[in-house]
Amino acid sequence: DVVMTQSPLSLPVTLGQPASISCRSSQNLVHSDGNTYLHWLQQRPGLSPRRQVYQVSNRDSGVPDRFSGSGSGTDFTLKISRVEAEDVGIYYCMQTTHWPYTFGQGTKLEIK
Amino acid sequence: QVQLQESGPGLLKPSETLSLTCTVSGYSISSGYYWAWIRQPPGKGLEWIGSIYRSGTTYYHPSLKSRVIMSVDTSKNQFSLKLNSVTAADTAVYYCTRGFGDSWGQGTLVTV
Numbered sequence: 001d002v003v004m005t006q007s008p009l010s011l012p013v014t015l016g017q018p019a020s021i022s023c024r025s026s027q028n029l030v031h032s033d034g035n036t037y038l039h040w041l042q043q044r045p046g047l048s049p050r051r052q053v054y055q056v057s058n059r060d061s062g063v064p065d066r067f068s069g070s071g072s073g074t075d076f077t078l079k080i081s082r083v084e085a086e087d088v089g090i091y092y093c094m095q096t097t098h099w100p101y102t103f104g105q106g107t108k109l110e111i112k
Numbered sequence: 113q114v115q116l117q118e119s120g121p122g123l124l125k126p127s128e129t130l131s132l133t134c135t136v137s138g139y140s141i142s143s144g145y146y147w148a149w150i151r152q153p154p155g156k157g158l159e160w161i162g163s164i165y166r167s168g169t170t171y172y173h174p175s176l177k178s179r180v181i182m183s184v185d186t187s188k189n190q191f192s193l194k195l196n197s198v199t200a201a202d203t204a205v206y207y208c209t210r211g212f213g214d215s216w217g218q219g220t221l222v223t224v
Contacts, residue, residue, distance in 0.1 A: 001174075039212060041158075048207060048216040049158065060214065092158060096212045100173045101160040 002027045004093055006104035012112040019080040021107045023093035028073050030097070037096040040069055040078045043106075044089040052091075053078065085111060114139040116208050116217035124224045130195040134208030134217060135188075142166055142186045145211045149182065149193045151204040152219075159204075164191055198224045 003026040013019045021040075029036050040053040051060050053069035056076060066081040080087055088111060093104040120132035134147070141147065149161040162172040164182040172180045176195065184191040195202060205219040 037212065041213060048219050049213070050216065051213045054212060054214070094158070094213065099171055103158040103160070106157050 001100055002029075002095055002098045002102050004095060004102050004104040006091075006093060006107050009105060009107055011107055011109045013080075013083045013109060014112045015085065016082050019083050019087075019109060021078045021091055021093075021109075023071075023076045023078070023104050025074045025076075025095055027098060029076075029095050030073065036072065038069075038071070038076050039094045039096065040067075041092040041094055041103075042087075042089050043092065044086075047089075049092065080109075083109070083111070114210060114215045116210065116215060118206060118208050118217045118220040120220060120222070122221055122223060124198050124222065126199055126224060127197055128224075130193070130198050130202065130206075130222055130224075132193045132206055132208075132220065132222070133190050134192070135190050136210075137189070139210070140186075141184060141189050141191065146171075147184065147191045148209045148211075148213075150207045150209055150213075152207070153201075153204045161193065161195075161206075200224050 005024045007022045029038050036056050038056050041049040042052050043049040052063050057069045068079050070077050090106040090108050092106050115137045117135045146163040148163040152158050164170045170182050179196050181194045203224050205221050207219045208217045
């Protein structure tokens with residue numbers, strides 16, 4: 001299975017400051033169709049996960065433009081340009097290139 | 113806007129069979145996409161259980177393959193999960209999702 005490793009696992013951030021989460025995969029996530037199926041999920045406390053970014057850098061509908069994804073191959077990053085209170089939660093990277101699909105351990109973002 | 117809703121028993125005894133149904137509204141399963149089940153043990157991360165296509169083609173996580181059956185009923189716009197011989201390790205919130213997680217149900221807690 002592809003192992004997804006996130007860092008940091010805990011991320012205290014001051015409101016209005018930027019935040020960055022790293023995700024590394026144990027295998028290259030470029031699919032045979034040329035796409036890279038690396039996605040980012042946000043799980044607010046007590047709620048279902050919600051996808052924020054798909055295929056590395058595409059924001060899902062309704063996701064604020066302060067969220068951005070980047071990376072390639074095995075190294076990926078989710079950035080929040082200015083953290084707001086509603087961004088508190090756990091962020092997961094997820095790969096759907098190789099079966100079985102797998103998730104990172106999660107990064108808990110909290111307000112400092 | 114697509115909506116998904118899980119339903120099924122919330123409490124099982126060891127060795128029983130977990131049976132959950134996901135009812136989809138706002139989108140016809142017949143139109144496409146893979147449909148998936150993902151679970152999250154209390155306080156832990158996410159695990160992709162399996163995916164099913166409208167044709168009935170399935171992909172199951174190797175660690176669960178011997179115990180899982182997924183099915184789709186396009187006439188009811190539903191898909192289902194059966195997991196047999198459950199143990200305490202199967203206690204989790206079970207989510208149904210569309211595709212690569214672009215839409216999620218609210219989740220249902222199953223306790224063994």
